[in-house]
Amino acid sequence: MKAEITFDQACAAIEKALNAPVRRDILDTAWASKDFARSLAALRACLRAHVLKTGAEPVNLQRMVKSFDARTRADYFHVLHDWDGKAEKVNPDTVVVDVLNFLFDNHAGHSPRAVLAILLDYYFFYLLALLSLRVWDDGRPEENFARLNRALDALQGPDGSGQKFVSDAETLMLVATSHYEPDQRGYDELLEKARALRNPSRANIALGHAQSMGCHLRFGFEATYGRDVSYMRADNSADYPWLCFALAALMQEYRRLDDSGAQGPGRETIVEALLNGLSADPGPLVGDAQEFLTPCEADRSAFREQFLACRQPLLDAFEAHRPRPGVYSPLALFFNFSQNVLKGVVVDALLWGEPWDISLNDLFTGVPAGDAKGPAKERLAASLMNYARKRPDRIRGKLMPAIVYDPPAGVRVFAATLEALK
Numbered sequence: 001m002k003a004e005i006t007f008d009q010a011c012a013a014i015e016k017a018l019n020a021p022v023r024r025d026i027l028d029t030a031w032a033s034k035d036f037a038r039s040l041a042a043l044r045a046c047l048r049a050h051v052l053k054t055g056a057e058p059v060n061l062q063r064m065v066k067s068f069d070a071r072t073r074a075d076y077f078h079v080l081h082d083w084d085g086k087a088e089k090v091n092p093d094t095v096v097v098d099v100l101n102f103l104f105d106n107h108a109g110h111s112p113r114a115v116l117a118i119l120l121d122y123y124f125f126y127l128l129a130l131l132s133l134r135v136w137d138d139g140r141p142e143e144n145f146a147r148l149n150r151a152l153d154a155l156q157g158p159d160g161s162g163q164k165f166v167s168d169a170e171t172l173m174l175v176a177t178s179h180y181e182p183d184q185r186g187y188d189e190l191l192e193k194a195r196a197l198r199n200p201s202r203a204n205i206a207l208g209h210a211q212s213m214g215c216h217l218r219f220g221f222e223a224t225y226g227r228d229v230s231y232m233r234a235d236n237s238a239d240y241p242w243l244c245f246a247l248a249a250l251m252q253e254y255r256r257l258d259d260s261g262a263q264g265p266g267r268e269t270i271v272e273a274l275l276n277g278l279s280a281d282p283g284p285l286v287g288d289a290q291e292f293l294t295p296c297e298a299d300r301s302a303f304r305e306q307f308l309a310c311r312q313p314l315l316d317a318f319e320a321h322r323p324r325p326g327v328y329s330p331l332a333l334f335f336n337f338s339q340n341v342l343k344g345v346v347v348d349a350l351l352w353g354e355p356w357d358i359s360l361n362d363l364f365t366g367v368p369a370g371d372a373k374g375p376a377k378e379r380l381a382a383s384l385m386n387y388a389r390k391r392p393d394r395i396r397g398k399l400m401p402a403i404v405y406d407p408p409a410g411v412r413v414f415a416a417t418l419e420a421l422k
Helices: 007-018 020-030 036-049 062-074 095-106 112-132 141-155 169-177 185-195 201-224 229-235 239-260 265-278 282-286 291-309 311-321 338-352 374-390 407-421
Strands: 333-335 393-395 398-400 403-405
Touching (some): 007 112, 062 112, 112 169, 112 338, 141 169, 169 185, 185 239, 201 333, 239 265, 239 282, 239 291, 265 282, 338 374, 338 403
16 A cells, blocks of 8 residues: 655645746647647646646656545545535536636637646646645644745746736635535634644734635625525624634734834735624624624634724724725625635636736735735726626526625725724
């Protein structure tokens, strides 16, 4: 019997494949026919088998992927495969192959080699996302997150397609877990692991989850639950503990920065994330204990105590993040799952053959004020909404887009949130 593949061995295999000559060789081999449809089919066969052909020895990741996917499924997560809500089963193809299949009927022929490069990088991105749930396997999670960060830098560096996916390895974990899972036990177990992390990993996880949970739960309130807050609270028993953990951890960071007199984008990003996370359901998060929050009462009460101790300064700080016309604001962004937002960004890049220099994390924030990326983020968010409108989901019997960017709604969210917090 072969020995189990270790986290270090899995990282080494991916790092080797990300090496510039190897990645270039994989692309050259896929594009050898100079026919886009044949090249897509060739790449699809490689991605399905997890064996990437080159001009010499193939890059064989099959055993590693199968091993790590099996371990992660045992923890109740299907990182590489999405859920088919109509068939009520996990899709047979991976998320990346599903996107590749979409291109067969929808690509307009722009920059075919660039498209293949983006697809290949998207594949490597999902392998890193898979590894992000295994960082605890050898008892060195912070070291392993640091190694994934280095691999992510290589993936998104000058030797790749130019497509930006996420800004840090901790967001890999967010994407890996941000879709429907039929058995939700894994979320509670993963939260206990995340809570025990040291910074910066713990703070990065808290930041991404506060930002994304705000957008996700606001979407649910408006679309999935028809503005029925009781229904939303009952149906998100896995989300509220993560939200309370994120708010409590960010509140600690805010108090630490405030005590030291620190200013600047890092502090403002935390302030904005606190506002975003609170916007999901502010009343019970800062009010008296409620039964539906009992499983996360320790985090909620820790957050509440610190929030109330500096409520007015925080409310004043929130004012800098009031949505304004022509300025990108994450309070105007509503979506069902973070991984679908990233998928939409990648699909847009593939259809036009032009990578986006905007990560998922960039869409989660409007900081710094006057960011040069702001206009591009607005254009991208609007494009994502347009795609979602063309392919709506059926929710409560109605066709609805799964991603919405609505600046007037962001203004209303801000006003309602501050009113509740006062």
